[in-house]
Amino acid sequence: MATITVTVNGKSHTSDVEPRTLLVHYLREQLNLTGTHIGCDTSQCGACVVMVNGASVKSCTMLAVQADGAEVTTIEGLARDGQLHPLQEGFWECHGLQCGYCTPGMIMAAYDLLQHNPAPTDDEVRHGLEGNLCRCTGYHNIVRAVQYAAAKMRGEQVTV
Amino acid sequence: MRRCSRTACSVSVPFLKNETMCERRKEAVTQNGSEFRYLGKGHRLVEGLEKVTGSAKYAGDLVLPGMLHARPVLSPYAHARITAIDVSAAQAMSGVVAVLTADDLPTRDRAVNSRHSAVLAKERVLFRGQPVVVVVGETEAAAQDAADQVVIEYEPLPPVVDVIRAAAPDAPVIWPNGLPKEGMDLTAAHAAVDKREQETAGAPSNIHDEAHYARGDVKRGFADADVVIERVYRTPMVHQGYLEPHASVAEPDPYRGSVTVYTSTQGQFGVRDEVARLLSLPKHRVRVVPMTIGGGFGAKYGIIDPLTAAVAVTVKRPVRLVLTRTEDFLSTTPSPAAIVELKVGARADGALTALQARVLMDNGVFPFTLGGIVSILLGGYYKCPNLQIDCYEVLTHKPQGGAYRAPGAPTATFAIESTIDDIARALGRDPLEFRLQNAAETGDPMGNNDPWPHMGLNLVLERLRDHPAWKEREAGPNEGIGIAVGGWPCGMSPAASVCRVDTDGTVRVHVGSVDISGVNSSLVLVAAEILSVPPEQVELIQGDTRSGPFAGPSGGSQTTYSVAGAVANAARAVREKLFQVAADHFEASAADLELRDGIVSVKGFPDKAAPIGELAAIAEGRAGGPGPIVAEGGAAVSENAPGFVAHLAKVHVDPDTGQVTLKQYVAVQDVGFALNPTMVIGQIHGGSVQGIGWGMYEAMVYDEYGQLLTASFMDYNLPAFDQVPDIEAVLVENRSPHGPFGARGIGEPPITAGAAAIANAVRAATGVRVTEIPIRAEMLWRAMREAQA
DSSP states (O other): OEEEEEEETTEEEEEEEOTTOBHHHIIIIISOOTTSOOOOSSSOSOTTEEEETTEEEETTSSBGGGGTTOEEEOGGGTSBTTBOOHHHHHHHHTTOOSSOSSHHHHHHHHHHHHHHOSSOOHHHHHHHTTTSOOSSSTTHHHHHHHHHHHHHHTTOOOOO | OOOOHHHHHHTTGGGSOHHHHHHHHHHHEEGGGEEOSSTTSOOOOTTHHHHHHTOOOBGGGOOOTTOEEEEEEEOSSSSEEEEEEEOHHHHTSTTEEEEEOGGGSTTTTSOOOSTTTOSSOOSEEOSTTOEEEEEEESSHHHHHHHHTTOEEEEEEOOOOOOHHHHHSTTSOOSSTTOOOSOOOOHHHHHOOOOOOOEEOOSSOOSEEEEEEEEESOHHHHHHTOSEEEEEEEEEOBBOOOOSSOOEEEEEEETTTTEEEEEEOOSOHHHHHHHHHHHHTOOGGGEEEEEOBOSOOTTOOSSSSHHHHHHHHHHHTSOEEEEOOHHHHHHHSOOBOEEEEEEEEEEOTTSOEEEEEEEEEEEOOSSOOOOHHHHHHHHTTSBOOSOEEEEEEEEOOSSOOOOOOSSTTHHHHHHHHHHHHHHHHHHTTOOHHHHHHHHBOOTTSBOTTSOBOOSOOHHHHHHHHHHSHHHHTOOOOTTEEEEEEEEEEOOOOOOEEEEEEEOTTSOEEEEEOOOOSSSHHHHHHHHHHHHHTOOGGGEEEEEOOTTTSOOOOOSOTTOHHHHHHHHHHHHHHHHHHHHHHHHHHHHTOOGGGEEEETTEEEETTEEEEEEEHHHHHHHHHHOTTSSOSSEEEEEEOOOSOOOEEEEEEEEEEEOTTTOOEEEEEEEEEEEOSSOSSHHHHHHHHHHHHHHHHHHHHTOOBOBOTTSOBSOOSTTTSOOOOGGGSOOOEEEEEOOOOSSSGGGOOOOSSHHHHSHHHHHHHHHHHHHSOOOOBSSOOHHHHHHHHHHHHO
16 A cells, blocks of 8 residues: 545545556545546546646546645536536536536546637647547537637637 | 526527528427427536536446445357356455356346346357456455456357358357247337347247348339449448446345346336346346436446346345446447348439348347348338348347447448439439439338338438538539438337426426436426426436336437427326416416416416415315325327438548548438427437448457457547537428427437448549448548559
8 A cells, every 4th residue: 555645626635545546546436536437448538537737637547646746636626616617617508518428527628728728729629639539429519618618718708 | 506597598509500590480489379488499408517517426436335346257258168167266365255157146047148138157158258257346456356366267169250151051050959038129129110020930040030021023123223233231330339338336135135226227127127037036126226327329228237236136235337448348239230232223214113132130149130120221211112121130159239329220321322322323313302302201111111100301301402511512622522311210108207396386307217318408398388487497307217107218219209298298287286276276267377487377367376386385285175286197109200311421532541531511300399409409419420430430340259359449439529520410390290399209310321421422522432331541542442443
C-alpha cells in the first residue's frame, strides 16, 4: 500500500492505495465519485476524463499514486454553488446527451478544449474531442452544446 | 430540480430547418381543433440534470453493504473440450471468497441452448469468450488476480467458423443431436413481426432454420425484364457498441429465497422471467430493477444477469459483475453477419418485374433468427409482382447473434438499395424518381406477402426530392451524391400506466417501461398536455418488475408508440376523477367544468376554481367521494406503424488512396407525429451515425480459428467525432392511424439507410460498385484499380 494525498474537487483526501490502482478506480471505488465512467480498457473512449492540475487526463491511463499531491476535478466538482457550469447547461439545453454515459468525460474534455480555445470553430470542436466516443448522439448536438457553453463563457448572449 | 419550460421548449428550434418547424406547427393544430401546448414542442431530457452532474446511477455505480465482486474466466478457444479445471491456486489467494464452475451454480441442470442459458460452460466451450469459471472476491482486483490463476485444460476441437462452409451438406455439425429445448426467442421480443420460418426437419445440419417466401412467377418475371442485375452482398458482424459495458448487481435474500437484480437492461420483465427460469425460482422471487442504462441498442436483454444472480444466491452475498470492454466484445450478442444473393429485373418503362434472393445468416453457436425481417424488408420496399426469397439461418462457432437497432434492416437495405440504384442507372433514370415509381404504399405486400400497414415511403422520397441537397445537388471532382431509402415495421406491445395527483399538484406517472434514450421525456409531455400542467410538474416514475405496470421490452421502436397511449388513458382517467371531485365541490355539472393551467374551474365562474392539488386534498379527505386522485390506463395498439426514411450522403473519394470522406448527410424521416421533437431529432442524429458506422467503419473480424481480431476500441472502429459530419434531420409528419397522437416508432429507422446511401455515393464518385461493407480504403482502392484495368 502507498499513501497519497490528493485534492479532489477542492477537498483534500489522504488515502492508502495499492500502487497499481488506476486513478479512475481510486475515484470511483475509494472516493465513491461514480460520475467518472469506464467505457473501455484501452484509453479509447474518454468516458473517464478528469482534470489533473488543470489538464484533461483519461483517468484510466494514470495511476492513483501519480496523482499524489495533485488537484483533480471530476464532473461532480464542476457545478459551483448549485449553479451548473455552462458546459453542463449546454449539454442539457442542446440535448448533447442521451444515455449520458459518455457525458461526464465529454464535458471534462470540452472544459479543457475551451480553456485553450475559447472560440472554437465546429471543426475545432470535433477535432478537439475526437478522443471521446459517443454512441447515442451522433455528435451533432454535442458540437452545439460546446458552442453554447463557449458563447456563454465569453459573456455573449446565448439564445437557444 | 427541473427548470423553466419556456427555455426548454425553445431548445430545439435553432436546430430545425424552418420548413420542418412550420410544418410541425401546422400539424400541431389538430385534435379538438386547438394547438397542443406541450406536445410537438422540444423539451429537454427529464433526467438531464442527473446526467450532466454525474449523479445518475448506472448499475456499475451501485455499492451494497457486504457486496462482493465477480470476475469471469472466458474460453480462449472457439471450440474445445474442457478436460480439467484446477481452482486450488485461485481459491488460496487472499480476498477470494469463491471460485465457481457450472456445477456449483443453481443453473447447473438447465439446458445450454442460448447465450442467456450459457451461464458457465459445461464440458465443452462453443465460442471464444464463453464464460467457464467465475471468481468472487472482496474487491474486483482480488477477484481478477485469482481469475488469472485458474487453470483450465482444454482439448481444442476444430471450429466451424466460415458460414458458407458451415452451411455445406458435408460440414461438421455443431449440434449433431439437435439443440436442447428451452429458452426465449429474442427476435420475438424485439419486433412484432410474424415469422413464417419452419423448423428444419431431416438430417442434422448447421442450418437451424429456413424461411421461404414467394409470390407470382419469378422465371416469367425475369423473362419480361429488360434489365437484370444479379449480385452477392456481404454485411459484417457488427457490435452494438453501447458505451457502458454490461453491468449487473444481484442481492440475495437467503431467508425468503429470493434475489434482486439491479441491471443495465432494456427489458426488465424478460430478464426477470429468464433469471427465474434458469435459477428454478418462481417469478415472484426474482425482482429486476432497471438502472440508468448506458446504451443498449438491442443488446441488453439479460446476458449476464443469470450469472450474477446465480453467483449471489450461491455465495449468499450481494455480487457485482461489470464486464470489461474486451469481455463485452467477446461474450455478448453482436448483430449477425450476412450474405445476400440478390437478382432483380425491371422493364424499360421502369416497372420492377422480379426479385429473387438467397439469404445466409451467420448466427453464431445458438439460434437467432433475423432472416424473416431481412426478407420482409428486402422484398417490401418496392412493388414487385414476382418474388422468391429463400433464407437460411446458419450456426457457427461464434457468439450467438443478437439484435442491434433495426436488426436485419441495414443488411437488407444495403442489398436492395445498391441494386435499385444500378437498375435506375442502367435504365437512364433519375434514381429518386425511379424509386418513387416503384415505392411500396400502404397495403402493398412486404417480403412475406403480409400487407404494409399505413406507411409513407413515397412521402419521404418526395421530401428529399424537394430538398436543396438533392434538388440543387452539385458534386465536385471525386465527389458523389447517393441516396437510399430504408424502413422498419416497428413493434408494439400492450402496456399499462398509473397516474396520480399529489396535494401539491405534482402529477406522478408510473410506468414499467425502460427509458433507453428519451421516451420518458416524451411521456411527461403526454400527461402534461392532458392535465394542462407544465411538464416540470410531472414526475415519471420507472417501476421495477415488482412495482411497475407491465410494458414490453424497449426494443423494436415500440416503447413510446405502446406506452404513450397508456399514459394518456391514465391521465384522462385522472382528469375524470378531478372533474368528479370539482363537480361535487362546486355543486356544478361535470360538463360545465374545464381544466386549464392545472386549475379546474366552472365555465363562466372564475371564482369557482381550484388547482388540481387542492382537489386532490379534498378527495383525500372526503368520505363517500371518489377516493384519492389515482387512476390507471392501458393501451394495446392494434397495428404497427412502419417508419420510413430517405437518406442522402455526399462523399469525397481520394483517387490515390480510396479513402472516403463523408461531406454531407441528410436524413428525412416519417415520424408520424413528433411528441417531443428534441428527442426525435436526437434519435435521428444518433441512428444515422450508427448507419454510417455500418457503411464505413465497423466490423467484428474473426480468423479461421474463431478468434476475434477486433476485441477492443483500438481495433473496432466506432465512428469518432471527426469521422462524421453534422446530420441534417428533416421530419415528415405523416400521422399513424393507431399510434398515440399519430406518433410512429422512430428509434430504428434512422440506422437502416446509411450504408446503402454511402455505397451509392461512392458509386457516383468512382463508378465502382461496392458489394461489401464497411467500405474500407484498401478495398475501394483495389476495386478502383480493377475497374481502370
